[in-house]
Amino acid sequence: MLPEYYYLTLSAILFSMGAMGVLIRRNAIIIFMSVELMLNAANLAFVSFARMHATINGQIFVFFVMAVAAAEVAVGLALIVAIFETKQSIDIDQMNSMKG
Amino acid sequence: MSEYLPIVVLLILSAFVAGAAIALGHLFGPHHPTERKSLPYESGMTPFGPGARRMPVRFYLIAVLFILFDIETVFFLPWAVVFRKLGLFGLIEMLIFVMVLVVGFLYAWEKGALEWE
């Protein structure tokens, strides 16, 4: 069994890559996927902390994060579809007006 | 960890079988690609336009409902395992959970999100 900080390091790297994806990509769907990557990195940290303290509480939070992620994806992708219907584009540089 | 060894063996074995089937076909099958042969197959018609077509939004709605009920099932499984230990309390809390989701189910039904014309 490796020490848990190996996993925390990996989780930090993946989270930062997700944050980088949010910053550099302009395709709304890929930005969404980067957010999923960040959520997964956070889940990995939760699970390694649960292992580190040998309690199950951290794992419970992973289930809540998964449920929140599913709800977020359901509404967020529906929003992207709705935006595409009006703008014919999912480039976030085009989404700069408050009116539809 | 050692209890997962059979699964690893199974994974390696299935990957090997699938890979071997493809590799053997490549090794021993005849290869004479022509331009016409490598076109996408469209029942004998000459293909035109981009290969990927846009799909109707109905698929999306069905997939969304699937995911949300999928999450519900994820919470069902641990509940079913400890059902006896939890007793009446567990039954009531799960009933509340299911009731709330049944409201969503009825809403989807009422709005015709489940209909496929």
Next chain:
Amino acid sequence: MSIDIILFLGLAVVAILSAAGMLFSRNAIYSALFLIINFSAIAVYYLILGAPFIALTQITVYAGAIMVLFIFVIMLLGAEQTGRTPASWWMRPLGMGLGALLILESLYLIFTHLHSFPQPIEIIDGFGNPGQVGEILFDKYVLPFEIISLLLLVAMIGAIVLTKKKMKR
């Protein structure tokens, strides 16, 4: 080198390369497929860390259902590629720089706090089983659990309302 570290490093390479592939693919479908590889690699980490139930949930919910939804939407919109008209030239390097800074900072934090991590603890048999998860989830975390049902209900209604108009046509 023990088998543990080989397993860890091999999977870490897979996870990081697939995340990079997700970030830099031109085609959104490839990004989605790379992300599925990444989620599968993380699922194996969950197995190693004594969370078998989460590992399988990860495969079925994330790699299975959520990514299928993403691929659906990409195909629904026919928007595999966005235009390449660059935004301001400094945005990309700035984003990369900030991401690198975030990595460095979090690594600094982890490696300066190593001494405060507890000593390795042996986990009991059946750690992370559905049964053990259920015992705590339905006892200590009842309220969050019930709130999740409300969240799912709201998501369901939101998705239906947002897509409903288009289905009427």
